[in-house]
Amino acid sequence: EAQVTQNPRYLITVTGKKLTVTCSQNMNHEYMSWYRQDPGLGLRQIYYSMNVEVTDKGDVPEGYKVSRKEKRNFPLILESPSPNQTSLYFCASSSESDPGAPDTEAFFGQGTRLTVV
Amino acid sequence: AQKVTQAQTEISVVEKEDVTLDCVYETRDTTYYLFWYKQPPSGELVFLIRRNSFDEQNEISGRYSWNFQKSTSSFNFTITASQVVDSAVYFCALRVSQGAQKLVFGQGTRLTINP
Numbered sequence: 001e002a003q004v005t006q007n008p009r010y011l012i013t014v015t016g017k018k019l020t021v022t023c024s025q026n027m028n029h030e031y032m033s034w035y036r037q038d039p040g041l042g043l044r045q046i047y048y049s050m051n052v053e054v055t056d057k058g059d060v061p062e063g064y065k066v067s068r069k070e071k072r073n074f075p076l077i078l079e080s081p082s083p084n085q086t087s088l089y090f091c092a093s094s095s096e097s098d099p100g101a102p103d104t105e106a107f108f109g110q111g112t113r114l115t116v117v
Numbered sequence: 118a119q120k121v122t123q124a125q126t127e128i129s130v131v132e133k134e135d136v137t138l139d140c141v142y143e144t145r146d147t148t149y150y151l152f153w154y155k156q157p158p159s160g161e162l163v164f165l166i167r168r169n170s171f172d173e174q175n176e177i178s179g180r181y182s183w184n185f186q187k188s189t190s191s192f193n194f195t196i197t198a199s200q201v202v203d204s205a206v207y208f209c210a211l212r213v214s215q216g217a218q219k220l221v222f223g224q225g226t227r228l229t230i231n232p
Contacts, residue, residue: 033219042208042222058219090162106220108162
């Protein structure tokens, strides 16, 4: 079954304690992204990756890091989490540079609800 | 820059009513793609439809239909004979053909269908 898997689903942590949210996809997609969802703001892109070892900032990258050492994995790293990073996080992957091609809609993970106290 | 506006923050209707969710977008690109996603209470994002900027045909899928009008930069979503299972947050999103693989999302519309 095609899927994007995020872990953990829920996480409560304290300010300043480094954490990693993992994301893995089994569709051999080149493109992967991280989004955060906040009330009234919809989803906003944090970082994206166009392929292995190729990553770039999205709209809200401050306070986050990513890496893409393998095609299937795209972890999100919070080196020193702060309460304003409390949010619902989604990882997404897609297969083609042409978003109009068939089956190129983004597949999303189940989401990770992060609370930083 | 791209922008998507979903002016309806919350909508509440009684089961079997028809309901339309509005989506207005802004982009200077001539080639772009519009999407609708559903987020049920369980939290995941479910893809509903993709529409290309060069294809203004409306689409119907069961009780769902989409009206794409480039003249008004709108991509509205109608649910006919709504059901309680349609209760969810619905997101409209835009992606341009070039550059970053980014979906620009609207703020979302929370739809509640009351029995």
